[in-house]
Amino acid sequence: MDLLEYQGKQLFARHGVAVPSGLPATTVAEAVDAADKIGYPCVVKAQVQVGGRGKAGGIKVAQDRQEAQLHSQAILGMDIKGHTVHEIWVEAASDIASEYYASIVFDRSAKAPLVMLSTQGGMDIEEVAERDPNAIAKLHVDPLLGFQEFHGRRLAFEAGVDEDVVRPIAAILARLYEAFVAEEAMLVEVNPLIITGDRDVWALDAKVTLDDNALYRHPENAALRNPGNEDPQEQMAHERGLTFVKLDGDIGILGNGAGLVMSTIDVVSQAGGSPANFLDAGGGSKAEAITSAVEVILANPNVKAVLFNIFGGITRCDEVAKGLIEAFAQINPIVPFVVRLDGTNDVEGRRLLAEANLPNVHAQDTMLGAAQKVVELAQGVAS
Amino acid sequence: MDLLEYQGKQLFARHGVAVPSGLPATTVAEAVDAADKIGYPCVVKAQVQVGGRGKAGGIKVAQDRQEAQLHSQAILGMDIKGHTVHEIWVEAASDIASEYYASIVFDRSAKAPLVMLSTQGGMDIEEVAERDPNAIAKLHVDPLLGFQEFHGRRLAFEAGVDEDVVRPIAAILARLYEAFVAEEAMLVEVNPLIITGDRDVWALDAKVTLDDNALYRHPENAALRNPGNEDPQEQMAHERGLTFVKLDGDIGILGNGAGLVMSTIDVVSQAGGSPANFLDAGGGSKAEAITSAVEVILANPNVKAVLFNIFGGITRCDEVAKGLIEAFAQINPIVPFVVRLDGTNDVEGRRLLAEANLPNVHAQDTMLGAAQKVVELAQGVAS
Amino acid sequence: MSVLVGKDTRLCVSGITGREGTFHALNNRNYGTNVVAGVTPGKGGQDVEGIPVFDTFHAAVADSGANTAMIFVPPRFAADSILEAQDAGIELIIAITEGIPAHDELRVFNHLSHQSGVRLIGPNCPGILSPGKANVGIIPASFFKEGNVGVVSRSGTLTYQIGNELARAGFGNSSIVGIGGDPVPGSSFIDIIALFEADPETELIVMSGEIGGSAEEEAAEYIAANVTKPVVAYIAGFTAPPGKTMGHAGAIVSGTAGTAVAKAEALEAKGVRVGRTPTETAEIAAQILSA
């Protein structure tokens, strides 16, 4: 789960990381009101989960109320790389002496958090990494030992931060690490981390990704999910507990198990088709879950055909068949379905489907055959 | 640093361990006032750092105000195994269904905290351990991993607690562990840990020893030190930053380094003497520290002779000599001193002492010779 | 021979009294696995169709001599159950549970890595099947037969797919090991490939990877330096869009590294043949074995 900038800053503030004061707004009136409260100059910032907001015109300084109004009008509703701006964050303008970069990522290979610090903040860190790898100080933290004072000092000295801010930089890294662990984040990134004219250290931006699997332990974070920023179909899938990713094509895909679904998408693509989604019905899906998943797939008007690719382990093929039959009873789909059932209770599943004799549902024996069939159907070659 | 029962309970409460409500009192009037506020029946408990308070009459139930007055009168000022009761704790009477025992000790051999639980609480746990070792469930906790839920369950099941309290007992052990770590304790003991008639789990007593070396991180705990419960001479030494233990004899001992001082006490005892104290002047003591230590030693009127046994490493013998000379200038002691100086700057130290020609100060070359000499002097055989 | 589970396996199932736990414990027993105990706190003294249930792993191990644990409890309890199994002396812990918080996995992995004599498979994995000997987990055993192909996979159902294609081509398996798709798997491709390399029954190794992370690239290096047996690989996610998480926490593509193309190239550069579909993968394996 990705947080918006201001949600990330509020999370930081809970762990003692200094952030500029600000207020969120979803309308121009709210934004102007917020700007008045905060005072001028202030900054109007588009709240979307995508980089490059500044270049796209999504971050503007307002010197007075009139500018606050103009900027919030311009930014609200703006499209930034496919993300519509539904919300803005109005914050006090900062006095920036230096722009640094700090982040903590969950490093799978090392099985440890990786902490990074650079004095070359304010720009794309991938570019910095490419141009001058030594400009980024990095170290792994033993998760059982935790972040030690020496970690902070070492990063600060190795990144070459100004001498007078070695201690405050080390301290803010310790607090970011605390936030990373306490909130169970997968990523915490601050770019820029600024040194103010008064030599204070502030997080001027915040990119935080939380672990969805841990949200049950953090109800206050779970409540942050921002429906306005999600695709309606993805939101629908999410509410139904399905693992769903929207894609560009016209063939709806349902499978059980992430690897099998990814493989199905590959095979369909290789057969010349274009998948409309990734949908993992998950292990042990019952009939209702299948019915519910069909509704999600068909909520995409681009879908011209649907492929069910099931290899049952925990998932039982008879339950999948029952779910599909129920879906047809409820929503009577007009697009063709190709269904391949193997694994647990496959014989029973195939029998149920055959008996139901659903219109335009094509059984296939193999994954490859099923993929070829659904591509044909989507292209209208066969019916 | 040992806490009084009620200080330990207040510490527990900060970590979510349930304790009966209560109020401390140092006078009978305060106690009666406290009892009125808490309601009757209540329990009047002597606050001294020694076991067996109940048997000694230091814990009494008051059914009404008159009894509260009588009991607090009786208990305040009472002597329990050499400890005078300066303070009492008045707490709400508890409805006790079962008495369990729980503790966490700092196990040096295992380099890990040891957690213990028994259903045979309310009595001396050493007796339980001797009579029925299996009655105490024990396990070590990896300090880097911390107390896990399974630790609590395992202790509860292995101790054989009532089935309905497995979860709350496991939960209270987790909170005691949290207190042990967060407050940097060397010992946390609850005896009895009670199950109430309503099947709640409460800590009815609290024995907490904190790590003196960590008190700087816990100012609220450092402030708890209770001067009323300390020997005046030990208190004087403590205020001066000296490591001091009062003993029963008549020979004052000063040395540098705990091992050497202990060894000095042994050697003096073997020579037929009886040491009046353990005093480790510590490493690198300056002249003022030595002068100050002499004052502490002589604050004990039993002292008939004093032995300085110094083997200088960080400590410099010339500083020790200067400190002793200054002490003579300031307080003109009437008892004889035996001084043995070896190690760093010993030649200079001996020279200073010889030049000062202090009355009744006897230089000795060896530790054994010095011990024998001071015993003779204390016994009045030589002068 | 086989790897990890077999006739010496003495299995204790954590969460045995849950619906799924009971179903799969009995399913594993029916296959021939020696299921000696179960653990459910508070249900000690009961039994599940003759399998004794204990309150703690320690009691289960003491009484039944269990040497292998299957973790079948909800994610909220899984990390604790794994740690308990290790503490009780279990040598092989197979964690089926999906959805364990990543920071829990981090703690568990790092703690276990400091303990000797314990191996974790999973979490979020289908378990291990050694056809004809033992099945621990949720792999539908009837689709596989004894043979000489060792399979190791990050994905459960994809494993079944590949195993099934091999079976159709007439080949069986020594063992099928699902290592799971989570950010911090207890065992890596390398760990399992090393076991297959040492297993006399295994003549060919199939590894089934997916986008995200660098486990496949690391395996490629390891194979080049240490493995004498032929290895055939499959990678899922060639057409996955960058920047999207696809189900498995592991299956996220960011930038160039971790893509299916990069992984396939890394493997092929080290002489590992990579199939573009599960079917092609099985065909390559069959070709090599028939040569």
Place this chain on the structure above:
Amino acid sequence: MSVLVGKDTRLCVSGITGREGTFHALNNRNYGTNVVAGVTPGKGGQDVEGIPVFDTFHAAVADSGANTAMIFVPPRFAADSILEAQDAGIELIIAITEGIPAHDELRVFNHLSHQSGVRLIGPNCPGILSPGKANVGIIPASFFKEGNVGVVSRSGTLTYQIGNELARAGFGNSSIVGIGGDPVPGSSFIDIIALFEADPETELIVMSGEIGGSAEEEAAEYIAANVTKPVVAYIAGFTAPPGKTMGHAGAIVSGTAGTAVAKAEALEAKGVRVGRTPTETAEIAAQILSA
């Protein structure tokens, strides 16, 4: 030969710019110890009478090739400095600092025990002297000479006392190792006795213990099983009253276990001769060496 410190020692002093740190770093260098670097955060680039100072241990190790660290910082910073030294690849860490919180020591000890190739001596110890070769710490070296007696001790000044008595009896030392009197020492009697047993120059081992804990009892068992060289012991605290802490955090007597009598009996039961005074201990050692 000697143990732990000698001609190969390349010492980095943490806290070198403090008053005591400077004094003892120079004192150690004057004795002949190869002091290659110092660490004081914020003073990198400076030097202490020619010894270069670095901001971090990592920079110090990279630049100077230091293999040994002496920790001379206040207790508030000591645990962190030890962990930093380990992280930077230092092999031997000698922590002089007294008064480190016990829970810090617990974390440090348990973390270091999971790392390979690192040994901690102390904290709260006087360091290690290998007469004629190197001195790391605060042991007054002029009172000791080269020889064949290895000394290991929980107490600093008591070590000097015993070493001095030996010197008066005409014997010198291979190495003198102060392991410190804190609750969680980085190295135990056993660890050091094993080194002396393996050191060809050492012909006799003197161990100086004190009341509290069970390190001496454990050493007795170890000596009986593993040590061929004669061991003479001294225990301080025969007349210490029970229940009182005497200086060292370690020196507390509770009940019967951990008393000087119990320790002496445990050692004598395993054939270790125990002197009742430092003088008698030196006399026993001299007797054995002269026999």
